[in-house]
Amino acid sequence: MKVMVIGSGGREHALAWKLAQSKRIKKIYCVPGNGGTALEQKCENVNISDVKDIALFAKENNVKLTVVGPEDYLVNGIVDEFKKYDLKIIGPDKKAASLEGSKVFAKNFAKKYGVQTANYEVFDNYTKALDYLKNVKFPVVIKADGLAAGKGVTIVNDFSEAQEAVTNLMEKGIFSGAGKRIVVEQFLKGFEMSVFILLDGKSYRIFQTAKDHKKALEGEKGANTGGMGAISPHPEFKGELKRKIQRKIIEPTIEGIIKEKLEYTGILFIGLMIKEDEPYLLEYNVRFGDPETQAILPLLETDLLEVFEHVENRELENLKLKWKNAVSCCVVAASKGYPFNYEKGFEIKVNATSDISTIFFAGVKYKNGKLLTNGGRVLAVVELGKDILEARYRVYNSIKRVHFKNIYYRKDIGKV
Known part of the structure; x- marks a missing residue:
């Protein structure tokens, strides 16, 4: 095949x-x-x-x-x-992909079908957005409506920061028109969780969970990135919280997809914030996550082709998913300066041994027999362990074997 x-x-x-x-x-x-x-x-x-x-x-x-x-x-x-x-x-x-393609569509969908999510307001007028922001309780979250490569979300702590964010999105158009409409959303403090659902158009299966680390700097500080690392499975996806996520997030989402007659056969990535043991929808993504996928797939024992065939053939109820009894830790090695300005074109060298971890390349090109850096997020190193402590120990030992000029990676993936 x-x-x-x-x-x-x-x-x-x-x-x-x-x-x-x-x-x-x-x-x-x-x-x-x-x-x-x-x-x-x-x-x-x-x-x-x-x-x-x-x-x-x-x-x-x-x-x-x-x-x-x-x-x-x-x-x-x-x-x-x-x-x-x-x-x-x-x-x-295309219509179903609006769950990610438009933050406004996603929030209105969640509200219509009772998916628990943060309170929000939508604006397509710059002046009205600023007038509203003069009277809100900070911090708040400002989101570009359209696609922005995972970087269209800003947490603002005062009106000055809010004005700058709205100006960048609505007036300067830093995301090529994705911010013509914006969502101003209630800030939720808690911890994040990524839940991946398989859908075949009539039924669903929970595929796997992960914890993503989006901030550029250690301690979850600095600018938003596409993701600096991930662990899988998420340690808190269990017990009563798991049941709440199914009842308050997943099931009304599936109900909405069916009632709206959305053609959806694939993976749905649900981004959650857990606040005081309650799950809130942050966003829908209509595809696998990055770098969550790099953390998840080494744990999967079932043939991935078989998984996809069950989705395509609408036979999810017959799929037997098998996972390794382990924890995965994925650390992204980026170019210094990411997600802003960085240099490219440096040779990547790996001091390989028989037990070298799995390396997934991203911003990399192959030229004249050499691998060269060609993007902000260059590669991800992944290791498994019986628990997160062992997985972290292994991955940080392994990433020391990877070398390129201006390499940068967080040292606290799986720890915070």
């Missing part, structure tokens, strides 16, 4: 790596892939980006199943395009 993975990050390298372990798969097209997928077994990078061209390539090359990594392809309707050719693809259609 030939399959395709769309995207160029560490998440896509992890998906390709896991799919390559399936004995039934002989080739994986990575579109466009990166320096890591270029070297991964069974993988071939294909440099095309247009949705229609990708669909035609899949048809012409007899691709049996396609997995979409990044949200922008889904929001731009790649699933709808594939369906025109009767091609199998994992992910929601």
Whole structure:
């Protein structure tokens, strides 16, 4: 069988790596892939980006199943395009992808179906937004309505910070129009949790959980990033809290998807804030997380192709998921200066030993037989352990073997 993975990050390298372990798969097209997928077994990078061209390539090359990594392809309707050719693809259609593509759509959806979430107001007028912010209790959260590569959320502590955030989004358009509308949301203090749900259009299964570390600096400080590391499973997903998440978040979400007739076969990533033992929806993401996927997939014992086939064939109720009895810790190695300004083009060297951990490459290109840094988040190192202490000990020993100029990584992943 030939399959395709769309995207160029560490998440896509992890998906390709896991799919390559399936004995039934002989080739994986990575579109466009990166320096890591270029070297991964069974993988071939294909440099095309247009949705229609990708669909035609899949048809012409007899691709049996396609997995979409990044949200922008889904929001731009790649699933709808594939369906025109009767091609199998994992992910929601364009309308369903609005759960991530529009923060306003997601918040209104949550309110309509009783999904527990923070109070909010929506603005498409700069002056009205500032007038509202003059009278709120700080801190509050300001979110760009559209896609902003995981960086469109700002926590502001006073009116001055709020004015700067709103100006950047609505007036300066720093996210290419994603902030023409904004959501001003109640700030919730607690701890975060990522819950991943498999959907086949009629039923769902909880896939796995993770704890993401989004801030650039240790102690969860500094700017928001795409993610500096993750652990899996989340240690607090159990008991009464687990039951509350199912009752107050997951079940009304599934009810809403069915009632709204959203075409959704794929993975739904639900970002939660847990405040005083109560779960609140922070956001929906209509795809696998990054770097959560890198932490989760090494724990999965079930053939990932089998998982996707159960989703595509609407047979989730028959899927038997098997996980290793272990904890995973993933640490992202970034270029110094990320998520702002950083240099690229430095050679990556790994002092490999027989027990080197799993490395998933992201902002990396393969040129003249060398791996070179080519982005902010360069790679992720992943280790498993019987508990988080062992996993952390192993991953921080392993990441010392990875070298490139201006390497930066947090030392507290899994600790805070």
